[in-house]
Amino acid sequence: MLRHNLLLFFRNIKKNKNILFINIAGLSTALACVLLIYLWVNDELKVDSFHQNKNRLFQVMMNTPLATGVETEEYTPGLLAKTLNEEMPEVEAATAVIPPQWFDGGQGIASAEDRHFKAVGQFIDEDYFKLFSWKMISGNTSGVLEDKQSIFISEKLANKLFSKPENAIGKTISWERGRFSGIYTVSGVFKDPPENSTHQFEILFNYLLFYEAYEDNLTNWGNSNPSTFVLLKEGVDSKAFDQKIEDLAKEKYRKTVGEKYLEYIGTLFIQPVSERYLYSKFENGVQAGGRITYVKLFSVIAIFMLLIAAINFMNLSTAIASKRMKEIGIKKAVGARQRNIVWQFINESVFIAFLSLCVALLMVAILLPEFNEITGKHLSLSFSAEFILSIILITLFTGLLSGSYPALYLSRFRPVKVLKGTLSSPRGEAWTRKGLVVFQFTVSVVLIxxxxxxxxxxxxxxxxNLGYSKENIISFKKEGKLNENLVSFVNEIRDLPGVAIASSFQHDLVGDSGSTSGVKWDGKKAGERVEFGNIEVDYNLMELLDMQMIAGRTYSEEFGTDKDDKNIILNEEAIKVMGLEDPVGKTITLWGKERQIIGVVKNFHFRSLYEKLGPCMVRFSPEGQNILVKLETGSEEETINRISEAYGAFTGGLPFEYTYLDKDYNRLxxxxxxxxxxxxxxxxxxxxxxxxxxxxxxxxxxxxxxxxxxxxxxxxxxxxxxxxxxxxxxxxxxxxxxxxxxxxxxxxxxxxxxxxxxxxxxxxxxxxxxxxxxxxxxxxxxxxxxxxxxxxxxxxxxxxx
Structure with a gap:
């Protein structure tokens, strides 16, 4: 029987070569898309899911009430981790981490002998390795960071500085970055964080260093600096713990700020570390998606692609049914049962599906490098047990779906009518085929x-129009010896041919502007919390960006009071929020010190367009981490070479790495x-x-x-x-x-x-x-x-x- 069915199958293929080609072309294209999406989705779902205790590992988040709504952030009070360890019996371990974002820009220069490399650092405490599953190559985590000057480095950095990890233990590294510059001893080497980790770093410093530098902030429940992570004990209900941690925070805040202002203080909650990447978006304190939106979107697209291809198979199979009526009639006349005929056609469709899978795998192998380029990932077609099982199930499902309707439709033919030639296509079959075509093109229209x-x-x-110019402007970091002579360097490159203007500032204009709620003014309501963007600029920065002044003036060397930190420039939105009239010349209080408003700048977007434009202050600071240079049109390459030479001379030969401001913005x-x-x-x-x-x-x-x-x-x-x-x-x-x-x-x-x-x-x-x-x-x-x-x-x- 099997031989007979195979013979009939290949005869039908020979008779309907065009239909077979269309079916295989459609199914293989759809399966190739599905496999590419599967690889991408699978990679997204595995981000931060490799930690051994991922089901008990959480990050503490904070919802802060503002005048414009609730803002969710990942920075928490410095005392929180210590308090959780001491006062919450549900906690197995809690740790405070100062992530790269707090580390004066995240990158510094790590040097050993005559080797210099940029590296990303973060601060950790003694409980860090109890929560996270980072693998050690040399050294061990039992005596984590034995003293303040001891560090752990990554395998990659150890290879760069000392040729191999074993050579790094006990050696010293010179670190250059802000106030934490100094000499450190390597006490351990850890395996590089995998690509599917959102935590990427190359040096781990002792948390005590940061604590001593910012002790006032870290011992005050009203401030937030570190990220806090917690490992719950087995069997602890995370929802119940959420409520408990919120109550704990309120009690601590009550003692710090008093009952009167408690409603303006943030509330704490926990979120699984394995979900932070996918569920990172919050609106008014409520989880509102994130990258999971795109995971769901492309999963739906994959399903629809399969459906469209399966619909083609169904339509074409039922359309050519008349050519197989006699075959079915004879089979039924000699005793074949309906289920035998159903399985015959199901087997045929599954065979075609697996034939299409072979073509699809070839297509994926060819397209994967381009797909990686588009997605920014490093996906590979590795035939693991999980992948093989997945593609078999997907293909089997496709074959069953594609062949189900034709099999049931064809197997219902009555042999007498078939052999007499009196069988006609039912109206329902025509309407079904039309409905499927409509569905296909409806999906196509939605996608277009x-x-x-x-x-x-x-x-x-x-x-x-962002309120500032971003064209023909390059940006690079202050590094190495530039930390000591930034002003001289900026003055020198201002005089280079091809440089229109140069300046420096702190933070950036593409999402990390810094913020503070420590602003007071006449008429501010007691306890009202308003978050202000915090841009710190040098002379000429506002002119470099073509920011427009509505009233007053910008910072200028012509006036002698700018360096006294007594002046402030506000944007239009800040003036509106404060309700000030004729603001120039009036004073506000920032962090307990009076500042005179010397100008009002036209609103500009200092964050992404996902966020509404908010109040912002522009402070004077000549020692910013970022240097901006506006280039004259027509000689950009020569000018950048000149800047690179000057940069190398000032930094002792460090490589010059820069980006264009408009490209930084587009990366948002x-x-x-x-x-x-x-x-x-x-x-x-x-x-x-x-x-x-x-x-x-x-x-x-x-x-x-x-x-x-x-x-x-x-x-x-x-x-x-x-x-x-x-x-x-x-x-x-x-x-x-x-x-x-x-x-x-x-x-x-x-x-x-x-x-x-x-x-x-x-x-x-x-x-x-x-x-x-x-x-x-x-x-x-x-x-x-x-x-x-x-x-x-x-x-x-x-x-x-």
Missing amino acids: VSVLIVYKQIEYTQNK YIAEQRVSVLSKYFASLAILISCLGLFGLAAYTAERKRKEIGIRKTLGQASSQLTVLLSASFVKLVVLSLVIGLPLAYLIGKNWLSGFAYRIELHPWYFVLAGIITLSIALITISTQAIRAAHKNPVDALREE
Whole structure:
């Protein structure tokens, strides 16, 4: 029986080579997309999930009430970890970590002998390795950081500085970065954090160093510096612990600030470390997604791609059913049961699915390098047990889904009617096929509109007037000996040919502006908490960025009081929040010291467009970590070479590494840019697969109506009229899919754009253009077959039988 079924299968393949090609092309393309998405999703889901105690490992977060709503942050009071260890019996261990963001920009220069390399550092305490599963290569964690000057370094850094990890133990490293510059002894070497870790660092310093430098902050419950992580004991209910930690914080805050201001103090809660990457977005204190949104989005796209390809298979299989009616009739007449016929067709579809899988794997192997380039990942096609099982299940599901309806449909034919030739296709079958075509093109329409919306939003973020200029400006860090003579260096490069203007500032303009709520003014309500962006600038920085002054002046060397830290510049939003009239000349209090307002700057975006523009202050500080240089147009390369030479001379030969400010800004939206590119490809492939099915159906319809076409041509009907006749029914289906798909696309687009504080309007032309694209592609697909059929010689069709 098996041999007989295989023989019939290959005969049918030979008779319907075009249909087989379309099925394999559609299924293999869909499976290739699914496999690429599977690799990406699987990688995303595994981020920070490698720690041994991941189910009990949490990060403490803080919701802070502000005048504009609740802000969620990961920085917590410095006393929290110690308090949790001492007062919470549910806690197995808690640790305070000062992440790279607090480390004067995160990077410093690590040197040993004549070798100098940039490295990322963070501060840890003695409980750190009880929570996190970092592997040690040399040294051990039992005597973690034996003294304040002892450090752990990564395998990569040990290889750079000492050729191999074993040589590093006991050796000294010179570290240059801000107040923590000095000589440190290596007491351990750890394996590099894996790529799927959000915690990336190369040096671990003793937390005591940071504690001594910022003791006033770290012993005050009203301030927040470190990130706090907690390992709960087995069996502890995290929800109950959430409430308990909130109550503990309130009690500590009550003793610090008093009952009167308690409502303005932040509340604590915990979030699994394994979820921080995917669920990082909070709105008004409530978890509101993050990268998990894109994981869900592409998972849905993968499912729809499979459905579209499976629908092609169903449609084409049922459409050519008439060619297999006699085969089924004879089988039933000689005693074959319905389930035998069902399994025959299911087996055929599963075989085609696995054949398509082979083609799909080849496509993935070819496309994976380009896919990695787009996604910024290092995915590989490794045939692990998990991957093999996954692709087998996906393919098996695809084969069963694709073959289920045709198998049930074909196995229901009654043998008497089949053999007499009186069997006609039921109306329900035609409607089912039409419904499936509508579904395919509805999905395609939604994807096309989504691509347009994402593209236009990204274009909007890149072209929006931010309140400052970012073109032709390079940015680089103050490093090495520049920490001692920054002013001299900036003055020297200002005089270089090709340099329009140069300056320095603290923090950055692409998301990390720093912030403070320590501002008071006349008329401020008691306990009211308003968060101000905190930009620290040198002379000429505001002129370099072309910031516009509304009132007053900028910082200038012409005035002798700027360095006394007695002046302040505020943006329009700050003046609005404070309710000040004629603000220039008035005073506010910042961290307990009076400041005179010398100017008001026009609002500028110092954070991403996800966030609404808030109040901001611009303070004078000539020792910022970031140096900006505006280049004159036309000689950028020569000017950068000159700056590089000057940089090397001042730093003792450190490599000059810079970025363009506009590229730094665009990196804020790298996730959206990647989504835009991937969506464009997936939308193109979805409509391609849909059109493959439409092409096959149109070809089959033209073949089935060849005698009718021949008679109509003999009676004088024009080829153009026949083309319209053959195309009309399919065009109606595509138009119906537009009617359904465009409103759906509008709702989806509106929901996605709601995540941006500043966004595009959903113009009607987006939807009109998507409709035109979809209809045009469908018409081209259908008309090629319709025109071909209409121009055939009618004699050939009428001569048959």
